[in-house]
Amino acid sequence: MKFTRIAPTLSAAAALLLLVAVAAIALFGRTGAQAFMVASASPDASAAGIEILEAGGSAVDAAIAVQAVLSLVEPESSGLAGGAFLLHYDKRTGALDAWDGRETAPMAAQPELFLGDDGQPLDFLSAMVSGRSVGTPGVVRMMWEAHREYGVLDWADLFVPAIRLAEDGFAVAPKLAQAIARDPVLKQMPVAQDYFFRRAADGTRRPVGEGEMLTNPDYAATLRAIAAQGADGFYKGAVAEAIVDAVQNAPARPGTLSLDDFAAYQAVKREAVCAPYRRYRVCSMPPPTSGGLTLLQILGILENYDLAGMGPMTATAVHFIAEAEKLAYADRDFYIGDPDFVEVPQAAMLDRAYLKTRAEEIDASRTMGKALPGVPPAQIRGEWRAGLSPERASTTHFSIVDGRGNVVSMTSSVEGPFGAHLMAGGMMLNNQLTDFSFVPEEDGRMVANAVQPGKRPRSSMTPVIVFDADDNFVLAIGSPGGPRIIGYVAKTLIALIDWEMGMEEAVALPHFLDRNGALEIEEGSTLEALIPVLEQLGHRIEVRTLTSGLHGIAATAQGLDGAADPRRDGNVISGQR
Known part of the structure; x- marks a missing residue:
């Protein structure tokens, strides 16, 4: 061990x-x-x-x-x-x-x-x-x-x-x-x-x-x-x-x-939040933490793509994962709060059809830049604002x-x-x-x-x-x-x-990760070699201690x-x- x-x-x-x-x-x-x-x-x-x-x-x-x-x-x-x-x-x-x-x-x-x-x-x-x-x-x-x-x-x-x-x-x-x-x-x-x-x-x-x-x-x-x-x-x-x-x-x-x-x-x-990913069931915490919902949104978006075929830590894999993170973090900032005070559209945010439409926003040849929050099924856009947290x-x-x-x-x-x-x-x-x-x-x-x-x-x-x-x-x-x-x-x-x-x-x-802003790369890691390719895809790179x-x-x-x-x-x- x-x-x-x-x-x-x-x-x-x-x-x-x-x-x-x-x-x-x-x-x-x-x-x-x-x-x-x-x-x-x-x-x-x-x-x-x-x-x-x-x-x-x-x-x-x-x-x-x-x-x-x-x-x-x-x-x-x-x-x-x-x-x-x-x-x-x-x-x-x-x-x-x-x-x-x-x-x-x-x-x-x-x-x-x-x-x-x-x-x-x-x-x-x-x-x-x-x-x-x-x-x-x-x-x-x-x-x-x-x-x-x-x-x-x-x-x-x-x-x-x-x-x-x-x-x-x-x-x-x-x-x-x-x-x-x-x-x-x-x-x-x-x-x-x-x-x-x-x-x-x-x-x-x-x-x-x-x-x-x-x-x-x-x-x-x-x-x-x-x-x-x-x-x-x-x-x-x-x-x-x-x-x-x-x-x-x-x-x-x-x-x-x-x-x-x-x-x-x-x-x-509370009731754990779970969703399928590949042949597994991934479970995490529901709100008031945004962690579980946002994680499952990222995985639900990426399930529409062959990450195994892209290869571990390749520029293509990094790009697709970062784009999925942008989309999920945009929804996170807009919709999630304490469920005892706000109505969090939890089921709608994890709807597989909704996540497929979010996945379709990813362009293999170019970053989307700043992602906007989506409109989950039955969710009225504009009920909340993202705020500064x-x-x-x-x-x-x-x-x-x-x-x-x-x-x-x-x-x-x-x-x-x-x-x-x-x-x-x-x-x-x-x-x-x-x-x-x-x-x-x-x-x-x-x-x-x-x-x-x-x-x-x-x-x-x-x-x-x-x-x-x-x-x-x-x-x-x-x-x-x-x-x-x-x-x-x-x-x-x-x-x-x-x-x-x-x-x-x-x-x-x-x-590496993208919280709907810059694509952050761990300082001193082998990922730094991918920076030129990722910049060609339009990513704004920040190298930092993670x-x-x-x-x-x-x-x-x-x-x-x-x-x-x-x-x-x-x-x-x-x-x-």
Whole structure:
């Protein structure tokens, strides 16, 4: 089994578990006889998940342990003061559940939340580093509800690995160290500056570096409250009060988040959105994330073309995939919002005849430039406007298969990096409300993703589970990356399905995507050689760093095959009971 960029300064517990995993691989081979697996963005988090699975825990049990550790060791990306989407497959019943733990806007929030005194949209940094950007966290309530349905081990046991790491200390991973060093605001923020920076004798501060040990007793206290009291340990009492105090007394633009918002928060179990692609059924999350619908639109458009015949990563394949992405992103921006507030034409957007007409807009010899939203069947054009919804690329994804064959594919985020840069209870607070449109209306019509009290902002998170024609589990995958998540996941699924690559090869494949603007090419990749041809097709090229965090697991004839994105610090660990 693949181990990717494992830091030599792991905690003792994580190191011991990795030695056990290596021994298991030596005994049973790379994939054969493996009964369960965790692929996550942190070796410490993967080790925590394996610890739970070794004890007989379920995939949901392991997911809770993984998320609790990620909140500690990858605070720039996700955490218990953020939100998440969780897909769960129950092997015994065949049920597929889609758990929505997305944050909600405070009940006092208004559509003009991110407009300045001049009525113009705030710049992103000003909106982000503020109390206004913090939504009511959803991940703890979502995990609590999922555990009530699919948990096996005691709730309190699931937080033991994270508490141990918070109290004993963990080694700062390369990605976290880099994020701290380059952040322009973190060292000026109360609480966060004392946690992430060391004070020198001359009074200056330096960021903690890679491999240095960090402890977080405040987070350990938060975890102990949650472990002892369940979700109420987060949504009531000292933890909720600390978060509300940090938001309402933020140094810049205090927010209105209240204890009443915490008390009212509910996680929602929704129906997964699924569609056929080739000989498979691809399933993901429905709105309020745009990820599932947009991904399935991309695949539905491309199903009309022979991507296998075009060849992997050829200029022709890149062109057709990019054009399909343009079309799907245009629909995404126009139609998708919180389904409890706006009517999302979900079935119409996935209508195969509609997607065929969208596919016919692709010209093999020339890019279409800027794609316009289509008109799905029965959808009245002009009901909504696209708005202005900036997103940033700091999130995490992990995939888990337990010893019973149950599967979790979960994407989690505080937005950011480092969310709102506010810290309470040892946690970074989210800035997910900046995923709303900063502009509440255009041309006199409400934007689908406008701020409203209690509403969930649109997301791009795209956790995926794929099944074969006989409804057998095939693979689980997802990625961080803000609005680019959808393109990362789409290209990887195409590599796995159309180009028949293994998980490791598909995850490491160079990135390209088009969010209905420039065609973005991963800097330093072999795709740069295609730029002259793509420019001849009319594409406007932007070469940039594209830092995904794909973590996937596939079921093969030889057993489970997992991979961790080489662009991040994660790994894959497997084992058997």
